[in-house]
Amino acid sequence: MTSIAAEDEPPPLGSLLLDEIHEQPEALARLLGHAQEYARAGEALRRRAPAVVRMAAHGSSDNAASYGVYAFGLLPGWTAIRDSISLSVYYGAELDLRDSCAIGLSQSGRTPDVVEYVERARARGALTVAITNDPTSALADAAEIVLPLAAGLERSVAATKTYTTQVAALALLAANAAGAGPAYEDGIRETASLVAGMLPGLERRLPEIALAFAYVGRLFAIGRGPEFATAREIALKLLETCRVAAEPLTATDLAHGPVAAIDPLFPVWAVVSDSVGLPAVLDAAARARALGARLVASGTLADSVPGAAYSLPVPAPPQPLLAPLLSVVPGQLLAWSLAQAKGLDPDAPAGLSKVTLAR
Amino acid sequence: MTSIAAEDEPPPLGSLLLDEIHEQPEALARLLGHAQEYARAGEALRRRAPAVVRMAAHGSSDNAASYGVYAFGLLPGWTAIRDSISLSVYYGAELDLRDSCAIGLSQSGRTPDVVEYVERARARGALTVAITNDPTSALADAAEIVLPLAAGLERSVAATKTYTTQVAALALLAANAAGAGPAYEDGIRETASLVAGMLPGLERRLPEIALAFAYVGRLFAIGRGPEFATAREIALKLLETCRVAAEPLTATDLAHGPVAAIDPLFPVWAVVSDSVGLPAVLDAAARARALGARLVASGTLADSVPGAAYSLPVPAPPQPLLAPLLSVVPGQLLAWSLAQAKGLDPDAPAGLSKVTLAR
Numbered sequence: 001m002t003s004i005a006a007e008d009e010p011p012p013l014g015s016l017l018l019d020e021i022h023e024q025p026e027a028l029a030r031l032l033g034h035a036q037e038y039a040r041a042g043e044a045l046r047r048r049a050p051a052v053v054r055m056a057a058h059g060s061s062d063n064a065a066s067y068g069v070y071a072f073g074l075l076p077g078w079t080a081i082r083d084s085i086s087l088s089v090y091y092g093a094e095l096d097l098r099d100s101c102a103i104g105l106s107q108s109g110r111t112p113d114v115v116e117y118v119e120r121a122r123a124r125g126a127l128t129v130a131i132t133n134d135p136t137s138a139l140a141d142a143a144e145i146v147l148p149l150a151a152g153l154e155r156s157v158a159a160t161k162t163y164t165t166q167v168a169a170l171a172l173l174a175a176n177a178a179g180a181g182p183a184y185e186d187g188i189r190e191t192a193s194l195v196a197g198m199l200p201g202l203e204r205r206l207p208e209i210a211l212a213f214a215y216v217g218r219l220f221a222i223g224r225g226p227e228f229a230t231a232r233e234i235a236l237k238l239l240e241t242c243r244v245a246a247e248p249l250t251a252t253d254l255a256h257g258p259v260a261a262i263d264p265l266f267p268v269w270a271v272v273s274d275s276v277g278l279p280a281v282l283d284a285a286a287r288a289r290a291l292g293a294r295l296v297a298s299g300t301l302a303d304s305v306p307g308a309a310y311s312l313p314v315p316a317p318p319q320p321l322l323a324p325l326l327s328v329v330p331g332q333l334l335a336w337s338l339a340q341a342k343g344l345d346p347d348a349p350a351g352l353s354k355v356t357l358a359r
Numbered sequence: 360m361t362s363i364a365a366e367d368e369p370p371p372l373g374s375l376l377l378d379e380i381h382e383q384p385e386a387l388a389r390l391l392g393h394a395q396e397y398a399r400a401g402e403a404l405r406r407r408a409p410a411v412v413r414m415a416a417h418g419s420s421d422n423a424a425s426y427g428v429y430a431f432g433l434l435p436g437w438t439a440i441r442d443s444i445s446l447s448v449y450y451g452a453e454l455d456l457r458d459s460c461a462i463g464l465s466q467s468g469r470t471p472d473v474v475e476y477v478e479r480a481r482a483r484g485a486l487t488v489a490i491t492n493d494p495t496s497a498l499a500d501a502a503e504i505v506l507p508l509a510a511g512l513e514r515s516v517a518a519t520k521t522y523t524t525q526v527a528a529l530a531l532l533a534a535n536a537a538g539a540g541p542a543y544e545d546g547i548r549e550t551a552s553l554v555a556g557m558l559p560g561l562e563r564r565l566p567e568i569a570l571a572f573a574y575v576g577r578l579f580a581i582g583r584g585p586e587f588a589t590a591r592e593i594a595l596k597l598l599e600t601c602r603v604a605a606e607p608l609t610a611t612d613l614a615h616g617p618v619a620a621i622d623p624l625f626p627v628w629a630v631v632s633d634s635v636g637l638p639a640v641l642d643a644a645a646r647a648r649a650l651g652a653r654l655v656a657s658g659t660l661a662d663s664v665p666g667a668a669y670s671l672p673v674p675a676p677p678q679p680l681l682a683p684l685l686s687v688v689p690g691q692l693l694a695w696s697l698a699q700a701k702g703l704d705p706d707a708p709a710g711l712s713k714v715t716l717a718r
Contacts, residue, residue: 051410051458052438059615069443073452079411081440084428086584086609090635093432099410113611158616218577218604225445240616245577245625247606250445252472256418256715257517257599260708266604276449291710349619351650356615 014336016156016347017241021332022199023152027161028168028192028325030150035172035185041129041145042176046076048127051099053080056117058356060159060233061105064166067229067324068103071174074226074321078177088120089113098125106130107154107162108355109137118142131169133162147173156347157354158241160332163233164195164325171322184319191317191325198314198326202333209296209310210337213267219246220262221269221331222254222284224277227299230324231271234298234331241346242338251280255287264292269331270308273299273316273323281305299327373695375515375706376600380691381558382511386520387527387551387684389509394531394544400488400504401535405435407486410458412439415476417715419518419592420464423525426588426683427462430533433585433680437536447479448472457484465489466513466521467714468496477501490528492521506532515706516713517600519691522592523554523684530681543678550676550684557673557685561692568655568669569696572626578605579621580628580690581613581643583636586658589683590630593657593690600705601697610639614646623651628690629667632658632675632682640664658686 045053053072055065065082072080083102087093090113102121104114109132119142122128130143133151140146149165168188175184219238223231228250235246246269249258254268262268268288272281278301285295289307297305300323302313314326339346404412412431414424424441431439442461446452449472461480463473468491478501481487489502492510499505508524527547534543578597582590587609594605605628608617613627621627627647631640637660644654648666656664659682661672673685698705 058611062612062615070446070450073443073446073454074450077453077455079440079454081438084432086611086636086639087429087432090639091429091433091584094436095432095438096436225450236616240619243620243622245604245606245620247604252417252445253421256421257595257711259710260599261602261604262710263602277445280445280449287710351618351621351646352616 013344014339014346017158017160017336020154020156020160021329021336024161024164025192025196027151027165028188030152031165031168032185032189034148034150037147038169038172039176039181041147042173042181044127044145045101045173045177048101050078050101050127053078054083054100054102054121054126055080055105056083056085056102056114057105058111058114060163060236061107061166063229063232063236064163064170065105066232067167067226068170068174070226071170071321072177075174075178075180085113085117089116095124097121100126101129102126103129103131104139104143105166106139107133107149107159109134109139110355115139115142131166157349157352158237158335158346164328167229167324187318187322191322194315194317195326195329198329202312202330205312206333206337209334210341213338214341216244216265216267219244219267219269220254220258221246221248221271222251222281223271224251224280225274226321226324227271227273227277227327230328230331231269233328234269234271237331237335238338240349240352241335242342242344251284254284259287259291262288262291262293264294267294267296269296269298270305271299271327272297272301272305273327274301274320278304298330299323372703373698373705376517376519376695379513379515379519380688380695383520383523384551384555386510386524387547389511390524390527391544391548393507393509396506397528397531398535398540400506401532401540403486403504404460404532404536407460409437409460409486412437413442413459413461413480413485414439414464415442415444415461415473416464417470417473419522419595420466420525422588422591422595423522423529424464425591426526426585427529427533429585430529430680434533434537434539444472444476448475454483456480459485460488461485462488462490463498463502464525465498466492466518468493468498469714471716474498474501490525516708516711517596517694517705523687526588526683546677546681550681553674553676554685554688557688561671561689564671565692565696568693569700572697573700575603575624575626578603578626578628579613579617580605580607580630581610581640582630583610583639584633585680585683586630586632586636586686589687589690590628592687593628593630596690596694597697599708599711600694601701601703610643613643618646618650621647621650621652623653626653626655628655628657629664630658630686631656631660631664632686633660633679637663657689658682
């Protein structure tokens with residue numbers, strides 16, 4: 001009889017989100033099935049040698065674009081920006097884009113102003129690229145080069161596997177533009193295994209932390225360099241699934257004002273994975289701790305943050321630039337676990353739908 | 360005897376901040392005393408015709424840089440970005456900057472990584488500009504062109520007059536680069552008078568709003584286009600002086616996730632000053648209101664936001680692009696007034712100093 005009752009019960013809140021967090025290693029493997037397309041696109045970018053790589057995106061895709069700034073800056077040494085969509089699409093700025101590459105990032109490929117941004121960029125002479133989970137979407141139609149995420153259908157409103165595949169896609173594209181495609185292809189494959197390996201251990205630790213966070217209403221997530229994208233994405237997960245007013249800041253930004261708002265009910269999540277970012281993050285974390293904030297640390301160097309109440313280290317990937325594929329996962333899992341603790345459904349947060357049509 | 364007691368009393372909390380808010384029209388007038396320098400700098404930029412205008416700044420100066428993206432984008436039609444300081448200074452990215460103009464913005468001119476950013480940009484071939492309140496500072500030494508803010512000594516830790524003069528400085532520089540310097544010079548002069556004229560009326564209304572906000576712990580500030588800078592600056596003022604977890608978002612960003620966190624204790628401040636930005640801000644405001652959020656509106660079109668609990672309209676400046684000089688003022692005043700209501704000292708928030716040396 002219990003088995004019949006169990007069948008009648010709705011699935012537990014957040015089961016889509018949890019499944020998709022677990023599916024990330026496979027999603028990354030599927031992305032690598034398109035490595036040839038990324039290699040050709042990287043070659044096309046290299047021939048163009050763009051003065052500016054412009055990325056247009058919203059939400060989690062825009063967080064992945066924060067990563068792209070570093071992937072293009074550090075691999076081919078190009079200036080890459082999270083471009084202002086509204087400047088072109090709504091304010092009609094007449095920019096000369098003949099020396100630009102414009103990349104639209106959208107899981108659904110249906111975000112209206114990202115599609116329009118790419119159409120306009122193409123008309124103004126940019127080399128256009130669509131990175132999307134739907135290669136038959138309007139975004140794909142608008143761009144000259146289409147790069148699939150191949151993450152598989154994402155059903156939870158909160159993006160996870162489409163975020164990490166976007167990060168990997170930008171790493172792979174930038175690496176190919178720098179002539180380092182094969183090494184990064186191997187690196188992403190190995191990193192996917194590391195993600196799979198660390199999930200069970202992380203999952204066991206999260207409920208305890210979620211309990212401690214059940215009454216947290218505000219949080220800062222700090223990071224530097226490639227891990228600023230991770231800080232942004234962790235903050236967005238906590239905002240949209242757990243109703244925590246989580247604001248992402250660079251470690252330096254924290255010192256320039258927001259630190260004054262910290263108190264013991266205002267935890268700080270520090271993401272740190274490389275020695276370059278470490279001093280600023282340690283400095284910011286120490287200031288926050290002096291003001292009574294509880295610290296959570298993730299990233300490959302999480303154990304280097306003194307006084308962290310919770311340290312969630314992740315293994316080091318073959319290339320340091322791939323660390324964000326790992327360090328975001330503790331944040332995804334905490335969002336799921338904290339939503340459970342609060343009785344919220346992270347698969348369908350109030351006021352959100354999977355495809356955002358807001359302009 | 361009362362007069363002696365009064366002399367012994369410390370000045371009321373926040374008197375520096377309030378004085379400096381009031382001093383903004385004079386500060387803008389002093390900036391215009393340097394119009395010739397801005398005209399020459401605009402001409403130098405025009406000769407260079409930069410592929411990218413890169414702005415490097417932190418805190419309020421970085422908020423002014425958000426405005427610069429639109430000033431350069433809409434006036435000379437140039438791509439201007441808030442550049443990643445850490446990518447160059449800490450991660451050592453080897454970007455080709457020969458087609459770039461690099462602008463360092465710092466009130467004190469002593470922010471270490473902004474100075475280092477400009478030094479590196481100059482060494483890599485960029486045309487370098489310092490916009491600073493101290494033309495004898497290290498930042499001024501590092502740059503080829505020095506543009507003074509002439510805001511006068513700013514003593515409150517929370518920046519006000521140095522923010523608005525930076526916004527005006529970027530407008531004036533971009534206008535000169537577009538051959539429209541004199542019109543904007545007149546426009547800024549007229550806008551300064553409008554600021555002076557609206558202050559008394561605004562000040563009378565603020566205590567009532569501050570009282571209603573006394574227990575607010577979190578807030579979203581939304582804006583689009585040139586007014587996104589205003590949303591960022593209002594959020595920063597509330598964070599640093601009133602300990603409100605205030606996060607700035609573009610109107611579209613709000614729909615891409617954060618809207619799910621809204622509840623009746625989570626007000627939304629909407630800044631709207633032009634018809635291009637209006638539909639997105641109205642749409643975002645309506646979603647927020649449907650979830651129970653209380654709305655505050657500022658900007659020239661503040662009265663167009665239906666259902667706003669508090670509307671703080673400002674007069675329209677001669678050029679729409681100058682609206683941010685006006686629409687930030689209600690936020691500055693609310694920060695002062697709310698700090699009073701909470702018994703906090705906005706002139707010296709905990710954990711902050713006037714010159715931030717954090718890297």
